[in-house]
Amino acid sequence: MFRRSQNGPAVLILYSHMKKPAILALSVIVLLIAGAVWLRARPAPQTPPVQPHLPTPLAPATPTATTSPTTPPVVGTLSVTPAIISANVTTTVTFTLTITPKPTHARLFFGVGKHWFYNSRLYPFGPGGVYGTQIQYVAPSFVETDRYKVVVDFATPPTSVTSNVVTVGVWNVFTDPYYKLSMLYPPGWVATSTPEPLGIGYSDFSSKAHRSKDINLNLQTVAAFEIQIMPNMNPDSLPIDQWYNHFFAAGTANTPTNVALTTLNGLPAVQMQTGDIGTSQYFYILSPSNPTDVISLDYSLNAAQFIPQYQQMLSSLTF
Numbered sequence: 001m002f003r004r005s006q007n008g009p010a011v012l013i014l015y016s017h018m019k020k021p022a023i024l025a026l027s028v029i030v031l032l033i034a035g036a037v038w039l040r041a042r043p044a045p046q047t048p049p050v051q052p053h054l055p056t057p058l059a060p061a062t063p064t065a066t067t068s069p070t071t072p073p074v075v076g077t078l079s080v081t082p083a084i085i086s087a088n089v090t091t092t093v094t095f096t097l098t099i100t101p102k103p104t105h106a107r108l109f110f111g112v113g114k115h116w117f118y119n120s121r122l123y124p125f126g127p128g129g130v131y132g133t134q135i136q137y138v139a140p141s142f143v144e145t146d147r148y149k150v151v152v153d154f155a156t157p158p159t160s161v162t163s164n165v166v167t168v169g170v171w172n173v174f175t176d177p178y179y180k181l182s183m184l185y186p187p188g189w190v191a192t193s194t195p196e197p198l199g200i201g202y203s204d205f206s207s208k209a210h211r212s213k214d215i216n217l218n219l220q221t222v223a224a225f226e227i228q229i230m231p232n233m234n235p236d237s238l239p240i241d242q243w244y245n246h247f248f249a250a251g252t253a254n255t256p257t258n259v260a261l262t263t264l265n266g267l268p269a270v271q272m273q274t275g276d277i278g279t280s281q282y283f284y285i286l287s288p289s290n291p292t293d294v295i296s297l298d299y300s301l302n303a304a305q306f307i308p309q310y311q312q313m314l315s316s317l318t319f
Contacts, residue, residue: 096132
């Protein structure tokens with residue numbers, strides 16, 4: 001029921017006779033309506049503006065260190081000078097080879113049987129990466145050949161390289177005291193000297209003391225080197241080529257072939273080949289101490305396996 005007040009508008013007056021549950025329900029409805037009105041009157045939350053998607057920037061590339069390609073190690077051919085020495089004589093022997101790049105170590109070893117033993121280090125020996133060493137060598141007469149090799153160590157990349165094996169031959173010494181002639185000859189060979197009634201001296205060098213009766217077998221299997229000294233055979237002291245032409249003007253039983261003027265250890269020489277029993281190589285020179293004396297050196301070409309020894313014998317000839 002409504003009642004108008006004397007001083008204001010009409011208000012709803014709830015009479016006391018209304019029940020309490022109804023009053024509670026009405027209060028809840030009023031609160032709900034008031035809350036709805038308040039929510040609609042509240043400003044809506046501001047949604048942040050959507051940012052456009054941008055690609056993630058790439059990290060700056062780390063510069064890669066550039067390395068120059070590693071030069072592979074190169075070890076040249078080991079050489080030895082001289083390759084032949086005389087027994088019981090102190091000789092300076094030089095070993096050299098080229099090495100690139102610069103090594104950490106270069107070591108010389110010598111072989112005894114299956115074993116190798118350190119001898120000395122190699123040091124820079126010249127331009128172009130040449131390394132070398134020199135040793136004072138004294139070889140006993142019972143040693144025929146010594147073997148040497150070089151092991152080279154490199155740091156970058158870590159590696160070791162072994163050179164070829166070289167040999168130092170220990171040969172015997174032949175000396176003619178009258179003509180001051182000396183020459184080396186291989187170990188195991190037999191040297192014999194035979195003076196002749198006419199003064200011509202023969203010195204023979206053979207790989208066997210006793211030869212077979214089979215001449216053909218000897219030609220193929222036995223080394224034969226000869227030195228013939230002919231005193232006063234050149235009384236006019238002619239140059240060796242003129243002496244040769246004069247001496248052989250009448251011809252020989254076997255016509256010489258491959259005749260040529262050459263040098264032998266710095267001395268003018270005439271070389272030729274001739275066949276008597278087999279084929280032989282001859283060299284004629286004048287004695288440095290007396291040009292009236294002629295020296296002939298010859299060796300057989302039939303046993304070709306001995307030619308390297310013959311050539312080394314000739315290169316060792318001294319006066």
